[in-house]
Amino acid sequence: MAAAGAEAPDSWYLALLGFAEHFRTSSPPKIRLCVHCLQAVFQFKPPQRVEARTHLQLGSVLYHHTKNSELAGKHLEKAWLISQQIAQFEDVKFEAASLLSELYCEQNLVDSAKPLLRKAIQISQQTPYWHCRLLFQLAQLHTLEKDLVSACDLLGVGAEYARVVGSEYTRALFLLSKGMLLLMERKLQEVHPLLTLCGQIVETWQGNPIQKESLRVFFLVLQVTHYLDAGQVKSVKPCLKQLQQCIQTISTLHDDEILPSNSADLFHWLPKEHMCVLVYLVTVMHSMQAGYLEKAQKYTDKALMQLEKLKMLDCSPILSSFQVILLEHIIMCRLVTGHKATALQEISQVCQLCQQSPRLFSNHAAQLHTLLGLYCISVNCMDNAEAQFTTALRLTTHQELWAFIVTNLASVYIREGNRHQELYSLLERINPDHNFPVSSHCLRAAAFYIRGLLSFFQGRYNEAKRFLRETLKMSNAEDLNRLTACSLVLLGHIFYVLGNHRESNNMVVPAMQLASKIPDMSVQLWSSALLKDLNKACGNSMDAHEAAQMHQNFSQQLLQDHIAACSLPEHNLITWTEGLPPVQIQAPNGPTTSLASLL
Known part of the structure; x- marks a missing residue:
């Protein structure tokens, strides 16, 4: 003051x-x-x-x-x-x-905010700091309204203005912000030249070391996110390593209190502490896609611990966004590793966070229903899973999320076995051989797996093998470990049914090893059951007994977790498909779902 x-x-x-x-x-x-x-x-x-x-x-x-x-x-x-x-x-x-x-904006008077900002921008051209700040503010307003075209135009204007007033640093901030929006819009042909230009500006700019490194973090985060959106888990590794080294460099630098000579340079992208959480977050996203679930858990724990400290001092909305995205990823990890009860409690935690912020809820409602759909599959509540996925589809415009939901919904229809019309309609929309709707390598590989699963259930084994070999080829190319394990065990099952025990063993053993490494409880359960039957068929009674014991252990773990999850009051969330998440959740009368799929 x-x-x-x-x-x-x-x-x-x-x-x-x-x-x-x-x-x-x-x-x-x-x-x-x-x-x-x-x-x-x-x-x-x-x-x-x-x-x-x-x-x-x-x-x-x-x-x-x-x-x-x-x-x-x-x-x-x-x-x-x-x-x-x-x-x-x-x-x-x-x-x-x-x-x-x-x-x-807080009063939902956006139509009053826009002309005010436009007038201020118009009369601030002789004041570089304020002109740039107001352009960023109006671009952010358009972004929140989902008008990304107008936001991109404003950021382009800001980049050119910053160039004219000699601020290469702020020019890079405008261009990187525009690149982020172009990635959100999936305008990939425009993103590539823009990121190339940003890379050149970042490398050649000589200024405050913290500002330079923060530009590099912004640039690398966009590159890593771009690779992960494309499902290229292996290709992203060099970029991710650079990003992790970069954040280590920033954490050793001291804030330089000397103000820049150019007032247009008086901007920070994010505080150092926020950048650290963001780098943990993209590392978790990578670990999750690659199937390194213990690593994902480790980095999530570190990030959430840092977030809790930051939120005591800082009520910035971006911290809640980071927290929700971290929880979304760790929930998927828990469901894979057989910790459904914990996953359900974390889903409830996301619901509570979203209740506190209408904007957060509108941005994450589709993801919340998707997570509930995945939970429903894990406890064999297929009708609820279908309802959750259908709700999620209604709420999303994000193409990759849409394809992910449809792939999982198709797996529900395959398991139900009596939904042929809906299933074929879905599979036409995610046909990996023809006009696949998104560029994600990972999702396309998953679509081949779903085709293989359907062919297996229909007894068309040669067709199933063709689809699954395509999944394996794509999974191995980008180190998609979970898809590799699932494809191997399903191929092993096909060879077992066909009486080719040696080939079945060649598939099931590495599937079990990979599933143990992830660890994926469902694939371990499936693999141990197959190993038991294979060894029994081959007369290896000791190995068959060992596999049977393993299968029994996995079954017991999953059964206990299943009962614990279904006994939680949060289990009633599976019936929520409209409006905001329920505030109070009544406890159900014990588990009501079939356990047959686990045994």
Whole structure:
């Protein structure tokens, strides 16, 4: 809360301002007294500059420290109107516009925020810092409205303006932000040249080391995300390694308090601590796709621990987003590793986080229903799984998520065995041989697996082998361990049915080894059952007994976890398909689902 200095030398003003600042920074803050001091300024009929600045200070205090948004808005509107009549009063003028548009957005008055920001952008061209900041703010507003085309246009304007005023650093920030939106829009042909240009700017820019490294982290995060969206788990490794080295470098650098000479450079992408969590997050995403589930668990634990510390001091919405995405990934890990009860409790935790933020819920509702669908499959509630996946499909426009949901819904129809029309309709939409809807290598490999699974259930074994060999070829090319294990055990099952015990053994043994390494409980259960039957058929009674014991152990673990999950009050979430997640969950009367699929 800076004093007006030479503009208002009167002692009454400086005294009131000093008292207001004292009350604002007290522990705890005495906001009511702070507001009284600032309001007292108006009793002295101050000059316009003091009046405008005081309205801004009052609006800011009320906005940040109280729930009186109506009064905050009135003060900020006055600050904005008065400051426009005063020459060379940029800080007050543009800070008022920025805060007021934020307030409008919180009140869902987006149509008031947009023209305000456009006017401020129009008159701020001689003030590089504010011009860039307001462009970023309007681009963010368009992004939240899902108008990515307008947001990209504004970021392009910002990049060109930053180039003209000689700020290569901020030019890179604008371009990287635009690249992020183009990735969200799946405009991959535009992304490649843009990222190439960004890479050149980042490498050649010589400035503050922390700013340079943060640009590099932003650039590498986009590259890693691009690879992971494409399901290229092996190809991304060099980029991911660079990113991890980069964040280690940043953590050793001290913040340089020397301000840049170019005011357009006065931006930070993310605080160092947030960047660390983000790098953990993309590492978890990679580990999950690759099937290194213990590694995913380790990095999730580290990230969540750091998030908890940060959230005590910082209520930034991005931290809640990071937390939800981390939980979404670890929930999938738990379901694979046979920890359904824990997964269900974490799904409930995501529901609670989403209840606190309508924006978070609208961004993650489809993922929540998808996770519930996966949980329903794991406890053999196939009707509920279908309802959850159908709800998720209704809520998503994201092509990769859509393909993931459809692939899992197809697996539900295959298991149910009586939904031929719906199944064939789905499979036509995710045909890996023809016009596959997304560029993801991983999802296309999964679609081949689903085709193989269907052919197996229909007794068309040669066709099943063709599809599964295609899955194996694609999985091995990009180290997709879970798909490899699933394909091997299913091929082993086919060869067993065909009476080719040697070939079956050649598939099932490596499937078991890989499933143990992941660890994937379902594939271990399946593999141990096959090994028991194979060894029995070949007369290897000791090996058959050992496999039977393993199968029994896996069955018991899964059965106990199944009963624990279905006994939790959160199990009732499987019936939720409309609106916000339920606040209170009534406990069901014990497990009601069939355990046949586990035994």
